[in-house]
Amino acid sequence: MKNRIIVIFTIVTFIIGFMIAVQFQTTNEPERDTRSLFELRQALTTEKERQAELNREIDRQLELLYQLQQTEDVEDVMLDAIEELREQAGLTEMGGPGIIIEVKPIFDESYEGGAIRTVPPYLLRMLLNELNMSGAIEVAVGNERIITTTPIREVNGVTLINGSRMTQFPLTIKVLTNAPEDLHHAVMASQSREFFSYENFNLEVTPINYVKLPPYGNTLRVRYMNPIKEDS
Amino acid sequence: MWLPILGLLIGIFLGLFTEFRIPDAYSSYLSIAVLAALDTLFGGVRAHLENVFNEKVFLTGFFTNIALAAGLAFLGVHLGVDLYLAAVFAFGVRLFHNIALIRRILLDSWFSKGKDRKETQ
Numbered sequence: 403m404k405n406r407i408i409v410i411f412t413i414v415t416f417i418i419g420f421m422i423a424v425q426f427q428t429t430n431e432p433e434r435d436t437r438s439l440f441e442l443r444q445a446l447t448t449e450k451e452r453q454a455e456l457n458r459e460i461d462r463q464l465e466l467l468y469q470l471q472q473t474e475d476v477e478d479v480m481l482d483a484i485e486e487l488r489e490q491a492g493l494t495e496m497g498g499p500g501i502i503i504e505v506k507p508i509f510d511e512s513y514e515g516g517a518i519r520t521v522p523p524y525l526l527r528m529l530l531n532e533l534n535m536s537g538a539i540e541v542a543v544g545n546e547r548i549i550t551t552t553p554i555r556e557v558n559g560v561t562l563i564n565g566s567r568m569t570q571f572p573l574t575i576k577v578l579t580n581a582p583e584d585l586h587h588a589v590m591a592s593q594s595r596e597f598f599s600y601e602n603f604n605l606e607v608t609p610i611n612y613v614k615l616p617p618y619g620n621t622l623r624v625r626y627m628n629p630i631k632e633d634s
Numbered sequence: 635m636w637l638p639i640l641g642l643l644i645g646i647f648l649g650l651f652t653e654f655r656i657p658d659a660y661s662s663y664l665s666i667a668v669l670a671a672l673d674t675l676f677g678g679v680r681a682h683l684e685n686v687f688n689e690k691v692f693l694t695g696f697f698t699n700i701a702l703a704a705g706l707a708f709l710g711v712h713l714g715v716d717l718y719l720a721a722v723f724a725f726g727v728r729l730f731h732n733i734a735l736i737r738r739i740l741l742d743s744w745f746s747k748g749k750d751r752k753e754t755q
Binding site: 406413420425 | 635637638639640641642643644645646647648649650653654655656658661664665667668671672674675678679682687689692693696
């Protein structure tokens with residue numbers, strides 16, 4: 403009798419132990435990677451590109467370091483570096499081959515609705531993304547240079563870029579690129595052109611040999627970055 | 635005495651090494667079932683210590699409690715009411731109650747043993 407009770411208890415504890423272990427394993431199971439082969443390849447390519455970019459950056463910095471170590475007059479090299487950084491940040495006027503996009507409102511006979519005052523920000527964002535995808539180097543909308551931190555938002559029904567109102571028509575978008583013809587075709591065939599037409603806008607694109615982009619006019623405020631010390 | 639603990643350890647090892655897993659959607663049912671099983675186990679231990687242990691009651695209670703708890707949780711999910719909380723509450727209260735009773739019985743027997751030894755000396 404006593405033995406039987408112990409056997410029953412053993413069976414029951416065995417079942418409980420098994421259930422606890424299964425439950426433990428189920429809740430501790432890490433998130434499964436459900437990416438397909440194609441997605442994995444894509445991710446790998448992105449990472450490789452990133453690596454190549456980082457390597458290039460390291461090379462550049464090493465070269466700069468070498469220059470600084472070699473030359474007696476460090477000031478020139480540093481000034482060059484600062485100028486290059488200013489160029490990267492969009493604080494200098496830039497020129498070169500590119501395209502000019504003119505955004506004009508179109509009214510056909512069946513047009514109903516109010517006056518068109520401004521280009522909606524989502525369209526501009528879409529266009530900028532497509533331009534960047536198709537090989538744009540620098541972009542300026544109206545008189546405002548687009549830099550990394552440029553805000554494009556709508557305030558009281560008017561689109562603001564860098565805090566300036568974009569109400570003038572036609573709105574000119576100047577784009578600097580190495581291959582103006584290609585970018586011209588890309589914009590003409592782009593999805594954003596279609597979306598612009600839904601909102602009664604027409605895009606006119608002209609490739610040009612020399613286009614001049616204004617510098618970023620406002621002061622760049624760095625609020626959340628601090629210089630780190632050499633040894634840290 | 636040690637055989638049930640050995641059974642528990644073997645069960646845990648087997649569960650961990652067989653890589654047996656249940657879908658995420660059912661893990662809440664399993665947790666309720668574990669709770670019900672533990673409750674029944676401690677109830678059985680208590681009954682055994684009180685000398686009222688009945689293996690038929692214990693075994694049927696073990697399996698019906700598990701099934702009922704999981705069924706209640708299942709019903710709750712489909713009714714949109716957190717019915718599993720009722721099971722958690724009931725089993726939780728009973729679990730604590732049983733463990734408290736087991737503790738008392740063990741303490742009583744231990745102290746009475748000590749007293750007996752003193753009296754015999």
